[in-house]
Amino acid sequence: MLVHDASFQGASGGMPRFIEDPAIRVSDIRFAVDYLQSLPFVDAGRIGAIGVCGGGAYTVRTGITDHRIKALASITGVNYGRLIREGFADFKPLEFIENMVKMRTAEAQGGARHMVDLLPASIEAARQSGTTDIDVLEATEYYKTACGRQPGSATSQLMSFSSAAMGWDAFLNAETLLTQPLLVVIGSKPGAFGAYRDGWEIYGRAASRRKEIVVAEGWSHYDLYDKPEPVAIAMAKVVPFFKETL
Known part of the structure; x- marks a missing residue:
């Protein structure tokens, strides 16, 4: 099994830090497949991929055009393009694009980077601000505590570089x-x-003869x-799925 941190994130290299560009994320997965195929003990005809959260949709996007991946599993996958156009943009995508243009122009002229923390500082801060959404609260509890916090990781994003995601669709074609x-x-x-919504969407859109959704x-x-x-519950389906398809 190969597990990697995305470029510009975690233990991987790349500057500036905390870029979230879907095309780069997909390219990372392609390079991972390149590497696996170079290993003498790997059967190139039996490479599968699992992605979680945003990684679930990035994995799907890679598999759509890279059929070296022979089977795919998306665990609570989120279509990041949709999410940034909707929730992260407060459902004002054109205004959001204009703001990112101004940020990037200012940065190119020597201004400070616009690093944005996507989550409240703590559960207490989230509740005090009136946040009630289950995903925001549980993400904060996971990533802002020892449960999910890792060295080199962050919940921050270089928002000025995020325009690349605005027109992106993980499920295109x-x-x-x-x-x-x-x-x-x-x-x-x-x-x-939106993982619930996105899960049903890709299940419906995929041309796969064998496809299954587990709720x-x-x-x-x-x-x-x-x-x-x-x-x-997930592993009871994932393990036999890959045994049967790879």
Whole structure:
């Protein structure tokens, strides 16, 4: 198994830090496949991919046009292009684009980088601000505590470089080009990040002859990260899925 940090994130290199560019994310996965195929003990005809959250949709996007990936699993996958156009842009995408243009122009002329923390500083801060959405609260609880915090990781994003995501769709051409076996796992509790919606969308759009969607009843997006019971629901499907398709 190969697990990598995305370029500009975590332990991976790249400057400036915290760029979230879907095209680069997809390219990272392609390079991971390149590397796996170079290893003498890897069967190039049996490479599968699993992605979680944004990684779920990035994995799908890669598989649509890179059929070296023979089977795909998206766990609570989120279409980042849709999310940034909607929730992150406060449903004002044109205004958001204009703001990013101004930021990047100012930075190119020597101004300070516009690094934005996408989450409240703590659960207490989130509640004090009136936040009630399950995804925001659970993401804060996960990433702002020892549970999900890792050295070199952050919940920040260089927003001035995010215009590349505004016109991006993780599922573009899935109706014709996504033919590999596909497994989608989502929780039944929908939140603002949209994994429930996106899961059903890609399940419906994929041309895959073999495709399955698993809804973990009573569980949320972040429950599927590390809560034993919902993870067990997912793995009970993921493990035999890859055994049968690879």
